Amino acid sequence: TRIKGNYKYEIGDLASTLNYMAQEIVRSNQIKDDFISSISHELRTPLTSIKGWSETLISGGYDPEETKLGMGIISKESDRLIGLVEEILDFAKLQQNEMKLSMGTVNVKELLQETILNVWAKAEKRRIHLRLESEESIFVKGDANRLKQVFLNLVDNAVKFSHEDSIIGLSAKRFSETEAIMTVRDAGIGISEEHLSRVRDRFFQVDALNGGTGLGLAISQQLVELHNGRLEMNSELGKGTEVIVILPLVDVPPVITPTED
Numbered sequence: 001t002r003i004k005g006n007y008k009y010e011i012g013d014l015a016s017t018l019n020y021m022a023q024e025i026v027r028s029n030q031i032k033d034d035f036i037s038s039i040s041h042e043l044r045t046p047l048t049s050i051k052g053w054s055e056t057l058i059s060g061g062y063d064p065e066e067t068k069l070g071m072g073i074i075s076k077e078s079d080r081l082i083g084l085v086e087e088i089l090d091f092a093k094l095q096q097n098e099m100k101l102s103m104g105t106v107n108v109k110e111l112l113q114e115t116i117l118n119v120w121a122k123a124e125k126r127r128i129h130l131r132l133e134s135e136e137s138i139f140v141k142g143d144a145n146r147l148k149q150v151f152l153n154l155v156d157n158a159v160k161f162s163h164e165d166s167i168i169g170l171s172a173k174r175f176s177e178t179e180a181i182m183t184v185r186d187a188g189i190g191i192s193e194e195h196l197s198r199v200r201d202r203f204f205q206v207d208a209l210n211g212g213t214g215l216g217l218a219i220s221q222q223l224v225e226l227h228n229g230r231l232e233m234n235s236e237l238g239k240g241t242e243v244i245v246i247l248p249l250v251d252v253p254p255v256i257t258p259t260e261d
């Protein structure tokens, strides 16, 4: 009877494990389906615009101003496509463990200043102000281009989910003897507790209508972890979001104190 009882237990256990696995498969298939439909939409929008404008311009008869406007849109939409494709390729590289970092010494204050300059025009259109707080020069170990990609993504999200006339704060300081802490804080729409645990999952988006691929935070987190760092998030719905990145400082040579003899 004991054996029978055990079997019964094991079969019940197995059944619930299989049931759980089946649910997980359904869930991950659903996530992939959602991703494919959102990525198709993301790719189709710029392509439709490029196709439309190029045909219009080929048909001719436009004055130089209109032609310049059309060419400008074609160029901007092509950049958007390149960005999307690069994001998907980076994600694939990380998944396959093939992301190579070119490590060096990175000046964090400069990195954040450059990030602000890159996003500034977009933020300014909605009167969103970007403010940097960093008194000291801090140097971390890292791949400057990849770290720039992380902060561009974080600040881009902060702008995207901020209200007009608001402030986004970036800060950098020493966190401990060996680590630096950087934060990107917005006063935007915020994220509910339920969604906060999932926004760093690949493909996840609170609202697919906002555009994007749902890959940005997953890529950023993995890039930070490849640097032996960590990425954390705090958020409150309706109040705003704070993303924290902790990275190892470059090796500081030990201070030699004279011995007493």
Ligand code: ADP
Pocket (backbone or CB within 6 Å): 153, 157, 158, 161, 186, 188, 189, 190, 191, 199, 200, 204, 205, 206, 207, 210, 211, 212, 213, 214, 215, 216, 217, 218, 240, 241
């Ligand atoms: P994407 O921006 O392409 O959707 P991300 O991985 O960067 O992908 O972000 C995933 C989701 O997390 C976003 O779609 C959004 O719902 C939420 N999110 C990210 N950053 C913020 C933020 N600063 N404020 C509010 N929601 C955010």
